[in-house]
Amino acid sequence: MARTKNDKPDPTAVLRRAIETGHFMPSQRLVETELAAWLGTNRSNVKLALGKLEQEGLVVSEPNRGARVRVISEREALEILQVRTALESLIARQAAEKATSADHDRLREILQNMRDAIDQEDFTGYSGHNGRLHAEIRKISGHETASRLLAMLNSQLVRFQFRTILYPGRIHQSLREHTEIVTAICAGDGDRAEKAMRDHLANVTETLGRSLAALAQLAV
Template identity: 35%
Template sequence: MTLDIEPAEPRSRSDQIAQILEDQILTGRFSPGTRLDEASLAEEHKVSRTPIREAFHRLAQSGLVVQQPRRGVFVRISSPVEILEMFEVMAELEAVCGRLAAKRATEAAIEELREVNAECHAACDAGDIDRYYLKNGVFHHLIYALSGNRFLEQEASRLHRRLKPYRRMQLFLRGRLQQSMDEHEAIVEAISAGTPERAAELLRDHVAVQGEKFHHVMSHLEQQG
């Protein structure tokens, strides 16, 4: 099976810089409307301009920046309402993926899902949020692929990329890492048991709570500001 997933490791320098910039945008170092200077960022991160441009491209995919011809790259943070609306759609897309995966996944594919989930478990036990976040991405993309619907897989992957920084942010809330892991375990068992509606319900709730948790993160950041 060919999966449309991003490799969990190793990450390129541009990926690392993109993650750093994501955090800095979401935590207020760069406010909405700020122009990101390619030259100064290249100097700050001790790289050429190429990884910075690649990082900008990744940020644009997540909707965190807009690239304006002949003007530059500017910070754009979606409104809380827009983000929650995207999470609502993502929850429904993942629910459909889970429902179809529970109907169509082979035993070999389910074993692969268990192996990926075990890697998530190891990261959770180690308290390694960054590693969990990367393995979690592999877990979700695998479920998209197991749906057996290529169009659905592509649409779910596209919105997943758009929500990446927000999905990562909510993992830093106290207790959320273990909660997410517990949700993973139930999802794997539902798909393995071939219970489509249960798998759909679990995935819908798993993503919906991510939107709720992200809202809590942003409220906390606003209070600090």
């Protein structure tokens, strides 16, 4: 957990994680006095944290009504995935060009953890390892600007993540795609790594679109 200079949990990081994990739901009001008590801090720190999260697109402030968790529309989620595809494809190429043998070992280890999670039917675990693999690729690439933008975009997509993982047949396809990404990076092949990442995220986008369409059909 991120901490402040006084070794206390960073209110912004705690609130961000609470929103990402569903502790605070879309449209839920975020009352400063209640948050201050929950976080064990003062309203000034809460106000500052809410301002930062508003810049990240997780919170929206309304005149005379305070702050609430921003609702990410289905259309916006798909648009965010399209932007993410461009950024992560760039990062995959750079990771392939910069990765060391130690980096290769870490990527392969995470990939094995993903395989183990599937064998154990641990979808939550698979999702976590998936996120760690992408984070490791960002770290290897050393592209700070793209990594910063992706961190902001990905935080807005968390509530849609399980819709793709749980889509019939998707988790095994996902593992094959991540295997190709890791193989390309470990081979030092930037072109192949970029294409593998682009293909992977194009499939994620397509799967999310199908999942949302099916959900809309059920609501009719």
